[in-house]
Amino acid sequence: MPEVKKVALRDGFGQGLLELGRRRSDVFVLAGDVAESTRAELFQKEFPERFLNMGIAEQDMVGSAVGLSLSGKVVFISSFSCFLCSRGYDQIRVSICYNNQSVKIAGTHAGITVGPDGATAQALEDIALMRALPNMTVVVPADAIEARKATIAAADWPGPIYLRFGRPPVPIITNEQDPFEIGKATIVRQGRDVVLVACGVLVAEALAAAQALVADGVESYVINMHTVKPLDEATLLTAARTAGAVVTAEEHQINGGLGSAVAQVLARNFPCPMEMVAVSDVFGESGEPEDLKEKYGLTWKHIRDKALDLIHAPKLRC
């Protein structure tokens, strides 16, 4: 196999910020002491007058962003997802969402692939937290190219928006020229036997699973559901009606994430056999990203196995 180029999603975020900063003078970026790690530093170096390091104070960062936003600024706040979403949750709920201010919440180091830092640093509940909030949009890009596009698209998005980025370099699986639209899922592969709906770094795993499933005579329909909220119901239902079985895959807790969002849509519109690849309601631990993905059931093999389960025993499940 040819060597796949790997880039971290946070690098795509930093690049997107830089492009935005050059393009428009109303963009502000706030950081929570981890600007180098989140790559917000790229913006800081070129636009120091529009960059504010708020220190280790996520609650204050959220509120200050709202004050800037109410004053007409386009504001990105950035920190590790685990701190930003959880520590700043009430502020995100009231100051951002209730005021319906289009603050762009960029959480980096999301998911279990943050690795050796362990459970406290591994945001695995952020999608659930964010998608529960009225007015909020939730975007989980699949690679660095999509991360850059999502960052740029977020600047013009009218409401509160959460962008989820990971830490380690991961395979580039989209192309620069691919269209990207918030709220519009990308069909990566067409197939008639099973739908694999994934977001974030698990889109690459879903593609690998689809390739492996060919050997089993299974043709997979693969959807990159980069926007978890609002979910692209039309694309999901078209695929589900074609294949009749759905497997979701996400680097997140099983409760409240992409799997829950997909199940909600299917239950109301097209109940069909479904499985979820996600972290099974436990905290993570220290380890290398690939080892953690293996241990916590987040690889292409896990997706393949769940797909085969559905295909071979759908009737038993219904």
Place this chain on the structure above:
Amino acid sequence: MTNGLEGLTTERPSSALLKQKAYEVRRDILTMLHAAGSGHAGGSLSEVEILLSLYYYKLRNDPGNPRWEGRDKFVLSKGHCCPGLYTVLAHRGFFHREELLTFRKLGSRLQGHAYAGVPGVEASTGSLGQGLSIANGMAIAARHDLTDTRVYCLMGDGELDEGQIWEAAMSASFRHLDNLCGIVDRNHIQQDGFTSVIKDLEPLVQKWEACGWHAISVDGHNLSQLMDALDVAADTKNKPTVIMAQTIKGKGVSFMENQTRWHGRAPNTEELEKALAELDTAYRRSIAGA
């Protein structure tokens, strides 16, 4: 009733007008709380003079154009005390005074905690501790844009238990936000009791000073002291100012003053009549004595 003042307020209003407004606003607060059947009487009554010093003197705004770009901004961080703010906004002409009677009713703009859908309310608040950070952001934006907008934030003293206030206090002084003025409604009572008993805040002035703020203590029911303090704050350079307004919770109604149980209560009909009669008598006496 007249609005008292129209458009910009650059001169100090007469003490007669302010006295009249303090009386009318307290009457309206109690009447709207009674109509709603719930709400926060104590802190709404303690903040009346603070709000009057802002909306009848210091704030540059335009009731006919609440989003006027050149305006000064006010954030009510203690969002539960919105009855005071709504009433003062109505008296200043931001919306009709009759609407006050819809407070807390289904479909009303006048939500139970300060709501930005109400003309003149800059930010929705209600979860304590969040307003000062928002005010900081507004002050940072105003300075970046080279405008002379000033930003004011009214906090409750019990609210100062929240850690976010002190995160914001450090940010404001670190960034030398001299276009920002915080005001503390120091009425010494929070929901469960006296602040000194729940989680003592003292030495409070020193806390703000240690955070790099210019602190001024005033009698929070004395309008000339409040207006003086707002003037001093506007002239203070390189650091934010906090006005520690010493107030009485439930001010103006004898059976509500300094009573913890009136933090989160509305008067029933009998209590309302008694309270309004007290306010009437006190106002008549003060005019006669003037």
